[in-house]
Amino acid sequence: MDSAQVLHLTLDGPEATRALGAQLAAAAEPGDAICLVGPLGAGKTTLVDGCARAMGAAPARSPTFVLAHRYDGGRLRIWHLDLYRLDDPAQVADLDLAQYFERSAVTLVEWADRAPHELPADALRIVLEVAPPGRRATIQASGPASQALLERLAAPHRRSEAAGMTTA
Amino acid sequence: MRLLGIETSCDDTAAAVVVDGRTALSNVLASQDEFHREYGGIVPEIASRKHAETLNFVIRHALAAAGCSLRDLDGIAVTCGPGLPGSLVVGVAAAQALAWSLDLPVYAVNHLHGHLFANYLAPAGAEPVQPPQAPFVCLVVSGGHTDLIHVEAPDRHRVIGRTVDDAAGEAFDKVARLLGLGFPGGPAIDRLARQGNPHAFDFPRGLAGDGSFNFSFSGLKTAVRYFLDAHPEARVDRAADVAASFQAAVVDALCEKTIGAARRLGLRGIALAGGVAANAALRRELRDRAASYGIAVHMPALAYCTDNAAMIAAAAYYRGDRARVRPDDLRVDPNFAW
Numbered sequence: 001m002d003s004a005q006v007l008h009l010t011l012d013g014p015e016a017t018r019a020l021g022a023q024l025a026a027a028a029e030p031g032d033a034i035c036l037v038g039p040l041g042a043g044k045t046t047l048v049d050g051c052a053r054a055m056g057a058a059p060a061r062s063p064t065f066v067l068a069h070r071y072d073g074g075r076l077r078i079w080h081l082d083l084y085r086l087d088d089p090a091q092v093a094d095l096d097l098a099q100y101f102e103r104s105a106v107t108l109v110e111w112a113d114r115a116p117h118e119l120p121a122d123a124l125r126i127v128l129e130v131a132p133p134g135r136r137a138t139i140q141a142s143g144p145a146s147q148a149l150l151e152r153l154a155a156p157h158r159r160s161e162a163a164g165m166t167t168a
Numbered sequence: 169m170r171l172l173g174i175e176t177s178c179d180d181t182a183a184a185v186v187v188d189g190r191t192a193l194s195n196v197l198a199s200q201d202e203f204h205r206e207y208g209g210i211v212p213e214i215a216s217r218k219h220a221e222t223l224n225f226v227i228r229h230a231l232a233a234a235g236c237s238l239r240d241l242d243g244i245a246v247t248c249g250p251g252l253p254g255s256l257v258v259g260v261a262a263a264q265a266l267a268w269s270l271d272l273p274v275y276a277v278n279h280l281h282g283h284l285f286a287n288y289l290a291p292a293g294a295e296p297v298q299p300p301q302a303p304f305v306c307l308v309v310s311g312g313h314t315d316l317i318h319v320e321a322p323d324r325h326r327v328i329g330r331t332v333d334d335a336a337g338e339a340f341d342k343v344a345r346l347l348g349l350g351f352p353g354g355p356a357i358d359r360l361a362r363q364g365n366p367h368a369f370d371f372p373r374g375l376a377g378d379g380s381f382n383f384s385f386s387g388l389k390t391a392v393r394y395f396l397d398a399h400p401e402a403r404v405d406r407a408a409d410v411a412a413s414f415q416a417a418v419v420d421a422l423c424e425k426t427i428g429a430a431r432r433l434g435l436r437g438i439a440l441a442g443g444v445a446a447n448a449a450l451r452r453e454l455r456d457r458a459a460s461y462g463i464a465v466h467m468p469a470l471a472y473c474t475d476n477a478a479m480i481a482a483a484a485y486y487r488g489d490r491a492r493v494r495p496d497d498l499r500v501d502p503n504f505a506w
Contacts (some may be wrong), residue, residue, distance in 0.1 A: 041390030065311040
């Protein structure tokens with residue numbers, strides 16, 4: 001399914017970003033890892049919030065200060081990591097990030113580009129860019145599990161324009 | 169009743185001795201800011217290692233400063249959550265060991281209750297403070313939390329509002345970083361803002377007038393970023409105005425919602441708590457604006473605003489049997505809710 005190698009989406013506002021999170025929640029399977037990349041204010045926490053709510057867990061809040069939040073009570077446990085405060089990849093080596101990638105949970109990592117070598121090699125990568133008046137999302141897989149996730153995610157998007165998302 | 173308090177939930181290792189929940193005989197903090205500055209913040213595994221290295225020293229120092237020994241204690245109070253599991257477990261293990269070896273009762277304290285009960289504390293030798301009389305509204309505002317609590321009785325709390333995205337203290341840190349100021353960002357913005365014009369720029373007040381008691385600071389942070397992207401020179405020649413205008417937006421949102429909650433619930437008192445309660449503009453504005461509605465504002469002394477162990481001992485005293493657990497049952501609870 002070559003067309004699913006890279007998925008480009010236009011998100012016309014925060015609700016569209018949340019809707020993408022909700023579709024991730026529907027498509028995710030235990031053990032999936034999702035890396036979020038984008039500048040301050042691009043909508044990374046908003047996307048995780050959409051995912052957590054759709055999963056049936058509590059609303060997500062920014063874990064910048066404490067590094068990790070865990071949301072239970074939904075279809076799957078969610079780990080929400082935030083590497084914002086880590087400037088130098090060498091600092092991350094001490095963190096033992098592996099403990100947050102449980103086989104029974106879905107793990108979403110904000111500022112994933114701050115620790116490229118400490119995160120799973122097979123992860124769905126979502127790059128969020130500011131594209132007034134909304135955001136642009138570029139979604140790519142990097143291995144078999146994330147490729148499968150991308151394919152599950154890609155199909156519904158053809159029908160999701162009502163939610164403010166359009167494939168670019 | 170003399171309690172030893174232990175607090176290791178985030179980046180500071182702290183111990184204190186408190187009498188009857190009101191008088192802090194000592195309040196010792198091994199501030200780890202210097203360890204964290206190079207990391208631009210709190211790095212948990214590093215924090216937990218430092219907690220383990222410094223906690224024994226901090227406890228000994230707290231006992232010595234209080235002029236007492238382990239035998240003079242009536243119990244051990246320790247933060248069990250919310251916080252980082254790896255950090256919490258260091259304090260909990262120490263409390264457990266002390267309780268077992270000294271055969272003392274142990275109290276499992278919620279860190280957020282601690283911030284609230286910081287309002288009851290005064291140092292030894294000072295006038296005891298007049299604690300807020302329940303019912304009142306408490307705003308707990310820090311790097312990890314922005315919660316609005318209806319305190320119906322000293323030990324009965326109801327969450328009536330909270331941030332839907334970023335905590336206020338986190339917004340301070342992120343904007344401080346955008347302006348190239350150091351960590352922690354709160355005090356840096358507070359200082360710089362004194363030289364700036366709070367009306368220079370009109371930054372958004374999240375969720376203003378939405379009828380809820382919730383807060384939002386993510387949009388404000390993004391607005392400051394957009395502004396600095398569009399006006400890069402402002403980082404240099406208008407930094408104080410940006411800091412003052414940003415701080416005014418945060419303080420405005422916090423005051424509006426907190427006073428609005430007190431008025432709607434018909435309460436005559438407000439208590440401030442948490443690390444951001446040390447912010448000078450917030451202390452001044454909240455007190456002045458609440459006074460115009462005849463509402464009294466209580467705020468902890470600065471030493472009890474940021475994370476500390478005296479507040480943990482105070483909370484244990486007032487929570488009493490509701491916090492007391494068998495030492496064997498003491499557990500970290502990273503998601504400990506109000």
